[in-house]
Amino acid sequence: MSENGVVTTAHSAHLLDDRLRVVLDSVPALMWLANSDGAAVYLNRQWLNYTGLPEDQALGWGWTVRVHQEDVARLTEFWRTLLASGSPGQIETRLQGVDGQYRWFLFSAAPLRDASGTLSGWCGTNVDIDESVRAREGLRNAEHHLRLILDTIPGLVSTATPDGEIEFANRRMLDYFALTLQGLKEWRPVIHPDDVSMVVAMWRRSLATGEPFVMKYRIRRADGAYRWFHSHVVAAHGPDGAINRWYNLLTDIDDRKLAEEKLRASERELRTIVDSIPGLVAIVAPSGEIEMVNRGVLEYFGRTLEDLQQWRMSDSVHPEDLPSVVERWQHAIDTGGPPEWEERLRRADGVYRWFQLRGYPWREADGAIKRWYCLITDIHDRKMAEEALRRSENFLLEVQRLSHSGGWRYDLATDTVESSVEVQRAHAVQPGEDPSRPAFWFDRIHPADRARVETEFARCLHEKTPYQAGFRNVLPDGRTTYQYTTGRPILNQAGDVVEFMGASMDMTDHWLATIELERASQAVRDLQMKMSRAAQIASVGELAASIAHEVNQPLTAVVANGYACLRWLSASPPNIPKAVEAAERIVKDGKDAGEVVRRVRSLFKRTVVEKGVLDINEVIREVMRLLDSYPARQLVTVEIELDATLPHIRGDRVQLQQLVLNLVLNALEALESVNDRARRLLVHSARGDNNAIVIAITDNGVGLDCDAAFEPFVTTKPEGMGLGLAICRSIVDGHSGRLSAERNAGFGTTFTVMLPVESDVSP
Amino acid sequence: MISDRPVVFVVDDDARIRDALSSLLTSAGLDVLVFASATDFLSADKPDAPACLVLDLQLPDINGLDLQEALVEREAPPIVFITGHGDVPSSVKAMKSGAVEFLSKPFGEDELLRAIDAAVALDRAARLKRSEYAELSSRYARLTPREREVLPFVVAGFANKQTAAELGTSEITVGVHRGQIMRKMNARSLAELVRLADKLGIRPHENH
Numbered sequence: 001m002s003e004n005g006v007v008t009t010a011h012s013a014h015l016l017d018d019r020l021r022v023v024l025d026s027v028p029a030l031m032w033l034a035n036s037d038g039a040a041v042y043l044n045r046q047w048l049n050y051t052g053l054p055e056d057q058a059l060g061w062g063w064t065v066r067v068h069q070e071d072v073a074r075l076t077e078f079w080r081t082l083l084a085s086g087s088p089g090q091i092e093t094r095l096q097g098v099d100g101q102y103r104w105f106l107f108s109a110a111p112l113r114d115a116s117g118t119l120s121g122w123c124g125t126n127v128d129i130d131e132s133v134r135a136r137e138g139l140r141n142a143e144h145h146l147r148l149i150l151d152t153i154p155g156l157v158s159t160a161t162p163d164g165e166i167e168f169a170n171r172r173m174l175d176y177f178a179l180t181l182q183g184l185k186e187w188r189p190v191i192h193p194d195d196v197s198m199v200v201a202m203w204r205r206s207l208a209t210g211e212p213f214v215m216k217y218r219i220r221r222a223d224g225a226y227r228w229f230h231s232h233v234v235a236a237h238g239p240d241g242a243i244n245r246w247y248n249l250l251t252d253i254d255d256r257k258l259a260e261e262k263l264r265a266s267e268r269e270l271r272t273i274v275d276s277i278p279g280l281v282a283i284v285a286p287s288g289e290i291e292m293v294n295r296g297v298l299e300y301f302g303r304t305l306e307d308l309q310q311w312r313m314s315d316s317v318h319p320e321d322l323p324s325v326v327e328r329w330q331h332a333i334d335t336g337g338p339p340e341w342e343e344r345l346r347r348a349d350g351v352y353r354w355f356q357l358r359g360y361p362w363r364e365a366d367g368a369i370k371r372w373y374c375l376i377t378d379i380h381d382r383k384m385a386e387e388a389l390r391r392s393e394n395f396l397l398e399v400q401r402l403s404h405s406g407g408w409r410y411d412l413a414t415d416t417v418e419s420s421v422e423v424q425r426a427h428a429v430q431p432g433e434d435p436s437r438p439a440f441w442f443d444r445i446h447p448a449d450r451a452r453v454e455t456e457f458a459r460c461l462h463e464k465t466p467y468q469a470g471f472r473n474v475l476p477d478g479r480t481t482y483q484y485t486t487g488r489p490i491l492n493q494a495g496d497v498v499e500f501m502g503a504s505m506d507m508t509d510h511w512l513a514t515i516e517l518e519r520a521s522q523a524v525r526d527l528q529m530k531m532s533r534a535a536q537i538a539s540v541g542e543l544a545a546s547i548a549h550e551v552n553q554p555l556t557a558v559v560a561n562g563y564a565c566l567r568w569l570s571a572s573p574p575n576i577p578k579a580v581e582a583a584e585r586i587v588k589d590g591k592d593a594g595e596v597v598r599r600v601r602s603l604f605k606r607t608v609v610e611k612g613v614l615d616i617n618e619v620i621r622e623v624m625r626l627l628d629s630y631p632a633r634q635l636v637t638v639e640i641e642l643d644a645t646l647p648h649i650r651g652d653r654v655q656l657q658q659l660v661l662n663l664v665l666n667a668l669e670a671l672e673s674v675n676d677r678a679r680r681l682l683v684h685s686a687r688g689d690n691n692a693i694v695i696a697i698t699d700n701g702v703g704l705d706c707d708a709a710f711e712p713f714v715t716t717k718p719e720g721m722g723l724g725l726a727i728c729r730s731i732v733d734g735h736s737g738r739l740s741a742e743r744n745a746g747f748g749t750t751f752t753v754m755l756p757v758e759s760d761v762s763p
Numbered sequence: 764m765i766s767d768r769p770v771v772f773v774v775d776d777d778a779r780i781r782d783a784l785s786s787l788l789t790s791a792g793l794d795v796l797v798f799a800s801a802t803d804f805l806s807a808d809k810p811d812a813p814a815c816l817v818l819d820l821q822l823p824d825i826n827g828l829d830l831q832e833a834l835v836e837r838e839a840p841p842i843v844f845i846t847g848h849g850d851v852p853s854s855v856k857a858m859k860s861g862a863v864e865f866l867s868k869p870f871g872e873d874e875l876l877r878a879i880d881a882a883v884a885l886d887r888a889a890r891l892k893r894s895e896y897a898e899l900s901s902r903y904a905r906l907t908p909r910e911r912e913v914l915p916f917v918v919a920g921f922a923n924k925q926t927a928a929e930l931g932t933s934e935i936t937v938g939v940h941r942g943q944i945m946r947k948m949n950a951r952s953l954a955e956l957v958r959l960a961d962k963l964g965i966r967p968h969e970n971h
Contacts, residue, residue, distance in 0.1 A: 552847045553777050556868035560783035563872035567790035575790070582786050589779050 030105070030126035032063075033112075036119050038079050047126065052098030068094035068102050075107070086111050086119050092133060095126065103130035156229075156250035158184070162243045164207050173250070178222035192218035192226050203233070210235050210243055216253065227254035280376035284359070286369045288333050297376070302348025318344035318352045336361055336369055342379065353380035397421060404506035408487070410438065411499045412461075417441060419504075426483065426506040428475040446472035446480065464489045464497055470507065482511030547596065554592035561585045611650050616693055616755065617642040617685055619653060623660040624683065627668075636671055636679040643686045646693055647757050651735050659731045663697045663751050666725070670701030670748065677747070692737075693755045700748040704741070769883040770794040770812045772840065774804045774830075775819040780845075780868075784817065784875075791876055801825040805833075813840075813890060815863075815882035817875075820846035820853060828853065831860050838893065841882035845870065899963050905947045913940040917953070918960045919967030929968075 024031055025045035033042035039060045048055055051066045067075055071093040078091045088110040094102040109124035150157050151171035158169040166185050174181065177190055191199050195217035202213045212234040218226040230251040238244040274281050275295040283292040290309045301308060301316055311317060317325050321343045332339040339359035344352040359374040397420075400406045406423035410416075416436040419427075427444050429435050445453055449471035460467035468486040475481060487502025561582045568579035624640060627633045664683065671679040680700045688694035725741075732739040737755040744750055771793050773784045781797040788795045794812075798804040801822050816839065820827040831842055844857050844865045854865040863885065864878035906914065916926040916937075923937040930937070950956035960967070 549847045552868050554779060556845075556847075556870070557777070557779035557783040559869040560780070560787045560872075560875075564783065564787035564790050567787065567872075571790065578786065578790065582783075585779070585782060585786070589783075592779070 030128075032124055032126070034109075034122040034124070036121050038083055038122060041121070050097055051095065066096045068096070070094075078107075082109055082111075082122070092129065103128055104133035105129060155252075158248045158250075160246040160248070162235075162245065164203065164246065167245075176221060190220045192220065194218070199231075206233060206235070206246075216257070219250070227252055228257040229253060277375075279378065280355070282374045282376065284372040284374055286333065286371065288329050291371060300345070300347055316346050318346070320344070332359065332361075332372075339372070339374065342383070345376070353378060354383040355379060401425075404508075405503055407501070407503050408485075409499055409501050410487075412497060423504050426481065426504070427473065428477065428479075430476055444473045444475070446474050448472070460487075460489070461497060461500070464491065464495075467500065467502065470511075472511075481506060481508040483507065550596040551593050554589040554596070557589040558586050558593070561589065611652050613648050613650055614653050614656070615646070615648050616651075616656070616695065617644070617646060619656050620660055620683060620685060620695065623657055623664060626661065627664060633668060636668060636681050638681045638683070641682065641684045646685060646687065647691075649693060649755055650758050651755070652731075655731045655734065659728055659753065660695070660697075662725075662728050663753070666751070667697055667699035667701065667749075670699050670704070672701075674701055674747075688754055691757050693757060695753040695755070696750055697752075698744065698748065698750040700744065700746060703743055703747060703749050767887075768794060768812055769887075770796060770810055770814045771817060771879055771883075772804060772809070772814060773797045773817045774799075774801060774822065774827075775817075775845070776800060776821075776823050777819070780819070787872065787875075788879070793879065801827075801830045804830075813883050813887040815879045815886060816840050816842045817879070818842050818844055820844050820857075828856055828860070831857065831862065835861070838889075841885045843875070843878045843882055896962065899948075899959055902948050902959075903963055903965075906944060910940050910944050910947070913937060914944055914960065915965060915968035917941055917944060918957045918965065919969070921968065 021042075024042070027044060028046065030047040030050055031044040032040050032047060034040050040063055041059065043053075043055065043058050043063060047063075048058060051058065051063065053063060053066060056062075057065075064072065064075070075091060075093050078089060082089050088108070090109075091107045092104055093107050095105050096102050105126040106129045107124065107126055109122050111119050112121040112123055114120045147170075153170075153172075156170065156173035156176055158166055158173055160166050166181070166187065169181055169184050174184065177184060179190075188196055188200070199215065199217050202215055205211070206213045212232070214230070214232050216228055216230050219229050220226050230253045231248060232251075233246060233248045235243045236245045236247060277294060277296065280297040280300055281294040282290055282297060285291050290305065290311070293305055293308060297308065298305070303316070307314065308316060312322075312326055325341065325343050328339060328341055331337065338361060339357060342354060342356050345355050346352050356377045356379045357374055358377070359372045361369045362371050362373060364370050400420060400422035404422065404426060406420035406426070408420070408423055409418040411418070415438060417438055417440070419435055424435055427435070427441070429440075434440060442450060442454055453469045453471045456469050457467055459465075466486065466488045468484075470482065470484045473481045473483055483504055484507045485502055485504040487500045489497045490499045490501055492498045565579045565582035565586065568575040568582060620640070620642060624638070660683075664681070667681050671681065677700065682696070682698040684696040684698070686694050686696070729739050732753055732755070735755055737753060739751065739753050741749055741751050771788050773781055773788070773795060775781050775784070775797075776799055778799070781799070785795045785797050794810075796807070796809070798807065802824050804816075816834075818827045818830065822830070825833075827844060827846075834842070841861070841863045842857075843863050844854070845868055846853070846865070847868050857865050863882040864874070866874055866878065903911075912930060913926060916929065921929070923934045923941065927934045927937045944950075945956060948956055948959055950959055957967075
């Protein structure tokens with residue numbers, strides 16, 4: 001057919017006259033002629049130039065090689081329709097240019113008919129519509145994109161005509177309601193019944209005024225559930241200012257709304273909590289202004305928040321506290337340091353109570369303080385109690401100080417001691433010393449007392465018995481003090497000692513007074529002893545010295561007066577009155593001396609010797625007992641060996657006591673200066689020859705000249721006058737006995753008393 | 764009251780001794796003041812005269828030896844101890860501490876008076892020495908500081924010229940100072956000035 005067609009076309013084209021050809025070739029458009037079968041018989045120059053096809057190749061159906069492959073089928077169908085109907089037609093196809101690019105052309109064909117109306121062929125133009133087609137395609141793409149956007153955005157979008165009829169709804173909206181666009185045109189049923197009247201009213205208002213509106217309402221989802229949406233309706237205006245469309249964006253805010261409600265609920269709850277806090281809560285702005293207070297604050301002060309905000313100017317804070325509170329607030333605001341202090345606040349009834357204010361700064365992410373949360377707690381009763389406690393503690397401390405006493409507690413588990421201030425003061429705790437160590441307290445104790453106290457404390461601990469001890473302490477400054485301490489064990493349920501609780505009292509003054517008293521009473525005892533010795537024995541060296549002094553004083557005066565008398569007499573002229581005075585004094589002093597001698601004599605000369613039956617061992621024991629507290633006795637090892645089988649003798653008990661005492665004292669004195677050996681004294685009784693009793697008193701002292709020993713006024717003692725042994729001898733003589741002294745082989749002397757036993761004495 | 768008549772202080776707690784000694788010493792031409800205790804003695808106003816203290820060793824308030832020690836610092840008169848107990852250690856101690864005599868009661872008249880004479884003589888010498896020194900000191904006090912500087916050179920036998928060179932002054936000035944020193948110190952000769960300076964304990968300037 002193509003070969004046939006070509007022939008036909010060539011034939012037809014040949015029919016055009018040259019003038020028409022020139023015209024057609026000059027038309028600035030692509031033109032063509034075809035025969036009645038549609039095969040091209042002529043393609044104008046523009047056509048050939050555009051496609052770059054030689055005419056002979058283009059004629060007939062050869063031109064279709066330049067049609068876009070995708071358009072060929074459509075074009076073929078087009079032609080078939082044209083040929084069948086003989087009516088004109090248009091189709092858009094792409095033709096390939098000489099440059100190889102396809103462009104869109106509007107292919108218009110019209111039938112050519114002769115006078116009889118018989119179809120003789122076709123003519124047509126190919127108009128370049130490439131740009132408009134592409135623009136159209138672009139538009140289509142954009143619209144598609146927009147729709148995609150509209151369908152994709154997480155919101156329900158609809159548009160409405162200026163009079164309010166819905167004309168578009170995005171896919172999400174249709175899906176959300178499961179309605180068609182048509183179904184959505186009547187939208188009232190999807191609005192929550194409670195909200196619909198308001199939405200309608202708003203919508204009407206906007207339609208009337210052109211104003212946009214924003215509101216929140218509930219709409220029904222396809223499944224019947226209502227959810228909160230945020231609706232934003234705005235109008236789009238045309239160039240003339242008239243509204244040409246309404247847009248509505250519905251955003252699901254149900255979750256947010258719920259969250260908000262929860263938040264509000266939790267705020268309410270918080271408020272309730274804050275109001276229920278049994279304290280006062282205030283929220284304060286960074287500037288220091290009160291923003292909010294809880295109900296407790298309002299009730300306490302009985303003032304409004306506005307009044308309270310003026311607290312700096314009012315009496316809400318106690319006037320005495322106000323300046324410092326203002327200053328502290330300022331300091332907190334300046335430094336951000338958390339406020340904390342105590343202040344007195346005025347209650348509604350005018351009473352001020354103590355409160356503790358404690359603030360906590362709440363900071364923004366950047367660290368700036370956004371507000372202060374302050375908790376104001378009533379501490380009045382506690383503070384009063386503390387005050388009372390402090391007073392009572394002070395009272396106790398004062399009492400302890402005044403009474404020099406205090407408490408202590410020893411905890412066994414930790415092996416530590418707690419002690420009160422006064423006890424520590426009494427023990428002069430030094431810096432660096434640790435009085436919680438038990439050793440500290442024992443270290444203070446006088447070395448001579450320590451072992452006793454420690455032993456006693458250990459015993460009480462062990463036996464769970466109350467403890468008491470008095471002892472000396474030696475303080476770091478060398479002072480000696482005296483403590484009296486008592487304690488008792490605290491037992492647990494198992495009966496074990498958990499701790500010892502006790503009190504300690506500084507008894508130094510008392511102790512010193514006691515010592516003084518003891519010293520005084522010792523002096524009294526000494527004096528008594530001396531007096532008894534003087535009265536009963538009249539033999540001790542001191543007495544002798546005293547007698548000598550007593551005699552010597554008047555004697556001295558006598559001598560001096562004698563000289564004076566002589567001088568007054570031998571002066572020229574003689575001073576008789578003065579000489580007389582001196583002579584009178586001589587007489588008087590001489591009498592004094594005589595009186596002394598008389599007294600001494602009466603001392604020696606006992607009026608009656610009262611002899612009775614007695615046990616000499618008992619006499620010795622009595623004397624030794626008497627000497628137990630005698631200081632010199634303490635330094636000597638005394639051995640007493642008494643023969644229990646001795647017969648009784650007849651004698652003067654007092655004189656024999658004097659005898660033994662005198663000999664023993666004598667021995668002790670002889671031992672006084674012994675330092676190079678143990679001082680020993682042996683008192684011994686035994687049977688002697690001839691039915692006699694022997695008492696031997698042996699010392700290892702300095703020894704004496706035994707021959708002269710019994711002479712009066714012979715002594716080895718610095719203060720003695722040597723009368724003692726002479727008196728001893730006189731006593732022994734009075735009992736028909738014998739007294740002898742012998743130097744020992746080693747050191748010292750043995751005095752031996754031999755007393756006869758009278759036959760009529762029964763044991 | 765300044766007097767050269769010696770006075771004897773008797774301190775004894777026994778009135779009989781006080782009376783007897785007072786009578787005896789008065790009869791020997793001495794002024795006597797008696798005291799019953801060391802305290803009385805210490806607190807009493809005493810005449811400014813050569814003196815002697817007759818002191819009992821055993822006093823009720825202060826032991827005689829302790830009083831002796833206490834008196835050492837006080838330019839007190841020499842002491843004659845009297846005692847009833849003539850014990851050796853006490854007497855040694857008393858003598859070592861400068862007691863003139865240590866007499867055991869009863870004592871003889873001669874012993875006592877000799878001891879008192881010796882004690883008074885000692886006190887007289889001490890007083891003289893003290894008054895001489897006081898006189899010299901007052902003379903020395905009249906010297907100007909410069910004259911006191913010059914004095915050690917003078918007594919060391921320095922010529923005025925030498926002294927002037929040492930002290931950085933003129934010979935004439937030193938000569939004037941020298942004249943003033945002689946006058947104020949009441950020295951008739953250089954030899955006397957040297958002797959006075961020596962008594963004052965002023966060391967001659969040493970040449971080096």
